Amino acid sequence: MPLVRDRETKEAQALRGGTRSESLPVAFVVACVVVAALNLRPALTSTATMMTEIQAGLDLSRAWIGVLTTMPVLCFGAFGPLAPFLSATLGLERAIAALLLGLAAGLALRALPVSFALFGGTLIAGAAIGMAGVLLPVVIRRRFPAQLGPMTGFYTMVLSVGGASAAGLTPVLEEAWHSWPLALASWSILAFAGGVMWTALASVEPVSFSTARLPRFSLLMRDRLAWSVTAFMGLQAGLAFIVLGWLPTLLRDRGLDVLDAGVVTSVSILSQTATALLVPSLATRRVSPRLLILLVLVATCAGFLGLLYAPLTTRIPWALVLGLGQGGLFGLALLFVSLRSPTAEVTAMLSGMSQSIGYLGASLCPFAVGVLRSSDDPFRGPAVMVVVITAGCIWSGLRAAAPAYVLPHLKQR
Template sequence: MPPSDIPSPRPAIRAAPGPRPALPTGVGRVLLGLSLMLIALNLRAIFPSLSALLPEAMRATGAGPAAASLMTTVPVLCLGLFSPAAAPVARRLGTERAVLLALLAVGAGTALRGIGTVPAILAGGLVAGAGIAFGNVLLPGLVKRDFPDRIALLTGLYSMSLSAGAAVAAALTVPAAQALGSWAAGLAVWALPAGAAALLWLPRALPRRPAARAGGPAGARPLWRDGLAWQVSAFMGLQSALAYCVFGWLAPILRERGLDAASAGLLLSVSVVGQMVGCFAAPALATLGRDQRLASTALYGLVVVGLAGCFYAPLGTAWISAALLGLGQGGLLAVALTMILLRAPDAGVAARLSGMAQGIGYTLAAGGPLLVGVIRQASGGFGAVPILFLALAALGVASGLAAGRARVIDLDSPRAPARTTDGGGA
């Protein structure tokens, strides 16, 4: 079935209470959709760009593996720490202005990394990570508000744009650094597209627009007390932990195996291109059966096969392994986003679940790159890292089997269990 026809579990996803802003139409709707995709392109570039130049950054700054691990971890940690603040800021400033603030933070933080010192890279990662956290939370809300009849299609395009931005950064960071004559400039250059996106978004941010309301019945029990919400958050966090381990360390791992810097960056780009395909195709895959358990398990299988190839297969076949890895990881991201929609009974709970899943999930994900750095420093190489990846995959499969069941969160009563669905959620 086409992505726009993805069914929702019964009871159907309902609009949040309260007045809805007038929906964009015609050319305005197309331009808004393209603007959201352009913003999404800027929400992942800082991760693979640092990965591609991490050996140069370590040599130039004298950073050891622990400091390098911290440089790759801080932005991911910020995704979790700053996600809860996005909705309150949007309510105060308006969603469009909050998105503009996010873009400005991404651009400023990325430019700050161009100073080329460890403190500057850490500070830049913190500022840019905060901006990315806001974008992660607010863009899906805009999709729900302005494209209520195309949620699945726009979610697929949005997640695909995230991967596209990472792919471009992975492929072009090393050539850009070589052309500019500085590894630090190769990091800072990605502030330019963020600045361009902010300029294009500025006209929408000038008039204040009402933020989408995150409803919920009065007296409903808190979402953090719901076991299904925690299962969805765990699934989001574990697949994100593997993804950011790949963003931060796949290129250095391949370079240690013998690939040159440019080839390692291109191979990381191949992986991210595979993520684009997985992001777009996975929502339909996730709705073929009664629930999402089989889809999530199969996608984790692709990830394990791809990682094994990157670590152990001949380097001549690493392109195939990277493509399989990306296909699986992109699919897992899209399935995680789809689960948020299908496990929520209405738009208000979906917004709250998205904030919880991203806040908890990305905080959990931040530990992945950090653990890789610790293992490398303790063992003197990456030989033990596959054990960590296999453990994350196993836990991810388990969380998918729990979160992927055809159930819906029920917050109507303090002790209400999650409702099962009768096929519609698959």
């Protein structure tokens, strides 16, 4: 299978050492990563906060609302495996630039208040995010190998900020403009800015990746550790997408208005930034990754159940607990992709496998919540799902934390 591979040039070696030519400051590379990360969640969280308005405005059934929440996650899994091919064809930087511009187009399409534009734009956005999410960890692995833990944490933190911003600001924009389609489409501006920045980065970069023949992907599929990393990625993503897709709606089922539900969701997502930055760094130092897995998963499950059943007066503390758990959880999932990979090539392979297969499984979670929420008790089904997923995530996470490599015979000496 063709995949991306570093050219053994002075430029590539300089990148791996964390230095750049005078014409391209490291700060600009970091800024490009920041803007790209900011764009990976608004397509989901902006829709979640507007779900009631979308359903009323387009007269959608609960089944179609379930499809809408499931579609982006399904796209992550379906299109993620194509990312290495796109990178091999265009080069890594050009591929990410093209994906961000495609994301901008998909989000802009949602400005039209019709069903085909909403679903079509969501499909395009989900495909672009799915492929960009596979490639950005490769960027971090290549450019910042000596700061893998801190940079993974920083990337995860920024990603959380993007999701929280969309959850909190979209209701404000809708109220100001009296138009949920325009509020959803407004996030295309940020994606377009990211596309322009990565285009500028690509224009001054040599083509740093080329097509190369790697060991068969079937070898990775037979690796038990690779499957543990994939299961952990998928199960934590299932928890994340339940929160991103349904938490505002579940809070409104409890009696909160749209602004209050958006604020609670924003607080939860924004609080992820602390543990997203801290936990990956701790995991690469002296703190046991297994202990961190247990702590963040207990916090995630407890925070979600607290928001469903505890008194609404305590909703902010429970939102903080949920966010602190999920921030560290996603940071660990991304970190394991890099730590368990012996080479940059395997990082891309494992990133593609874990995010494609993992997200395909995770896509069932928001859809299942949409089905279970139609019962007499709208909270019991989601609560049981989160508890079961948490148990599976603990099992796979403890295995993924094992200090070993996937395809260890490829480790560079």
